[in-house]
Every structure is written in C-alpha cells, then in structure tokens.
Amino acid sequence: MSTARTAPLILEDFLPYRLSVLSNTISSAIAGAYASRFGLTVAEWRIIAVLGRFPGISAREVAEKTAMDKVAVSRAVGRLRAADYVNHAVASDDRRRSVLELSARGRDLLGQVAPMARAYEAKLLDGLSGEDRQHLERALSNLLDRAQKIGPLSGN
Amino acid sequence: MSTARTAPLILEDFLPYRLSVLSNTISSAIAGAYASRFGLTVAEWRIIAVLGRFPGISAREVAEKTAMDKVAVSRAVGRLRAADYVNHAVASDDRRRSVLELSARGRDLLGQVAPMARAYEAKLLDGLSGEDRQHLERALSNLLDRAQKIGPLSGN
DNA sequence: GCTGAATAGTTGCAATTGCAACAATTATAG
DNA sequence: CTATAATTGTTGCAATTGCAACTATTCAGC
Numbered sequence A, B: 001m002s003t004a005r006t007a008p009l010i011l012e013d014f015l016p017y018r019l020s021v022l023s024n025t026i027s028s029a030i031a032g033a034y035a036s037r038f039g040l041t042v043a044e045w046r047i048i049a050v051l052g053r054f055p056g057i058s059a060r061e062v063a064e065k066t067a068m069d070k071v072a073v074s075r076a077v078g079r080l081r082a083a084d085y086v087n088h089a090v091a092s093d094d095r096r097r098s099v100l101e102l103s104a105r106g107r108d109l110l111g112q113v114a115p116m117a118r119a120y121e122a123k124l125l126d127g128l129s130g131e132d133r134q135h136l137e138r139a140l141s142n143l144l145d146r147a148q149k150i151g152p153l154s155g156n
Numbered sequence C: 001g002c003t004g005a006a007t008a009g010t011t012g013c014a015a016t017t018g019c020a021a022c023a024a025t026t027a028t029a030g
Numbered sequence D: 001c002t003a004t005a006a007t008t009g010t011t012g013c014a015a016t017t018g019c020a021a022c023t024a025t026t027c028a029g030c
Helices: A015-038 A040-052 A060-066 A069-082 A104-126 A130-150 B014-038 B042-053 B060-064 B070-082 B103-123 B130-152
Strands: A085-090 A096-101 B086-090 B097-101
Touching: A015 A040, A015 A104, A015 B014, A015 B103, A015 B130, A040 A069, A040 A085, A040 A096, A040 A104, A040 B060, A060 A069, A060 A096, A060 B103, A069 A085, A096 A104, A104 B014, A104 B130, A130 B014, A130 B103, A130 B130, B014 B042, B014 B103, B042 B060, B042 B070, B042 B086, B042 B097, B042 B103, B060 B070, B060 B097, B097 B103
Parallel strands: none
Antiparallel strands: A085 A096, B086 B097
C-alpha cells in the first residue's frame, strides 16, 4: 500500500521545469547581447524600459512594475545614475520618495535597445501563427494568475 | 529623421519578460516548499528527479539533462551525497566518469516529492482545457527550439 | 504636538553563483 | 611509446544576490 510507485516524473515534461529552461535560455541570450553591446544587465535594461514608459515614478514603483526586489532596484538605479542614464530627484511632497526618469542619454539608449528587443521577440514568435500567439498569451496570463493565487505551494 | 520615436516598449507585454516573471513566480513557490519541507534546493530536487529516471548516469549527463552548469551539479551532488540521498561511484571503464544513483533514502524522498510536484503542476494547469495545454506545450517546444537556434542575439 | 507604527530607500554581511584554473584520466597523433 | 590534446569533475576567487538591519521621513492615534 504505502509507497505506491508513482511513475518516475519526467522532468522534461514538467511544466515548471520547461518554463525555467526556456526562460533561462532566452534571458541568457538577451543578457549576453546587452552586456556585450551596452554593458547593461537585464535588471538595468528593465528599469530603463519601465522608466521610458512611466517617467517620474519612484523606486518602489519600479520594483513593482519590474517584479524586482527593492534592493536590486536600488543598486541598479545607482549604476544607471552613475552612468548618467537616469536622473534622480527627491519628491517635494514626500522626501522619502525618489523621482526617477531617463536622462537624454537614457532615452537615446532606449531608442537603440528597444528595436533589438522587439526584433528578438519577433524572431522567437516567428514560428507561431497569430492564433497560436493569442493562445500562448492567454495561457501565460492564466498561469501567472494561478501561480500567484496558489502561492507557496500549500502542502499536505 | 534619425531617432524615429518607436513606441515605448510595453514591458508587461514583452514575451521574455513575461516568461521570466512567470518562471520566477513558480520557481519561488516550489523552492520555498522544498526548502521548508525537505531542505532541498530546486537544483537538488532536479538532480534527484533525473537520477530517479536515469540511474547510473554521470555528472556531465546530469548537467545536460537538467540544463544546469557542471559546477552547480558538482556542488549539489556533493550535498546530496553528504545527506545520503545519492550514491556515487567511479566508472570502471573510465575513472574520470562518476556513476550516480539514488540511495534508498533518495528514492524514498523522490516518492514523497514527486506527487507534490505533480499536484502543483495540476493546480497550475487546472484553468486550461486539454486543448489549451497541447497548444501551450507545442508553443513552448517551438520557442525553446527557436531560442536555441537564434542563440546570443545576433546583429544590431 | 508627541509618540509609536509604517514606509522609502540604502548598506552590510552571508550565502550563492559563475568562471577560470586545476588535477586526474583518457584519447589521439606521430 | 610518447607527447599533446581533450574530457571529467573539483576548487578558489570574484561578482551577484538576498535578507536583515538601519536611517530618514511620514502617518496615525491620542
């Protein structure tokens, strides 16, 4: 009875594993390109992208929108400020809050990097029909919702 | 002409970003559970899973099958040996090669963890129809193929 | 207004990781 | 057979990360 031999769990069919391999493969490819071309980490690039879209937000909001840790944001922003890609100010109505935005240099960088990112994404998606892509997007949204709801894997 | 303002790149729609967030969310959930229940890292768990399926393979083969770095494998195997989840021997025909397999304790652990992993996966996939799942699987395979072929993000 | 709780961001430290160098062994070329 | 190259696995070191503690500031209750 007890240890009823379950089938041995095929790692390469296990969804979390497949997602991890896929995501790591893609991220490494991208990270390598950003690093060699611009000396940027993926975290830095994400911050640039999000500041391009939401100029003036605080570090905390950046962390929210990029799904990064606030420490990671703090350090990445530090580097970006040092490299003059990002301007930093203190909110006048709350002097704890930072007000971040791209500098001219940062906007310029975004202008270069964004097309590369898009092109890479396009290459990836090239094999999927428009319908497939919609399916995929809905599936990913669905999975993320569930993963967030399920949370820390309630156990037995 | 020059800096033709491209649309500002919506991070939350960018496939690599979405995959990364999803994968990290899932991995953290799983990692937390393994850590608190069994003191296992995800890397260790992966090795256990793959050794359950392919007893007797070498460290290099484990690295291949788990998509881990060989150093990570070496260290994780070290911990697993110390905890007596994995047995280690040297191949008689090639004394560089290690021969790894689960110990009785390791098989027992796999017997406990595998159902949890399956249950989590099932919860995740609960919102997708059978058809959706097939779509998803094909899409993921397709994307991984392409990502591997495209490689380090050529050209600018 | 004052005190204690809450929030934003930074810093220090410990643990993890990644890469290069290394030792041991086996394969290959001549 | 010998010398060189290639492969397997481990170790050392530097860089990254993650967590907790900390500072500065604002908010909430009285």
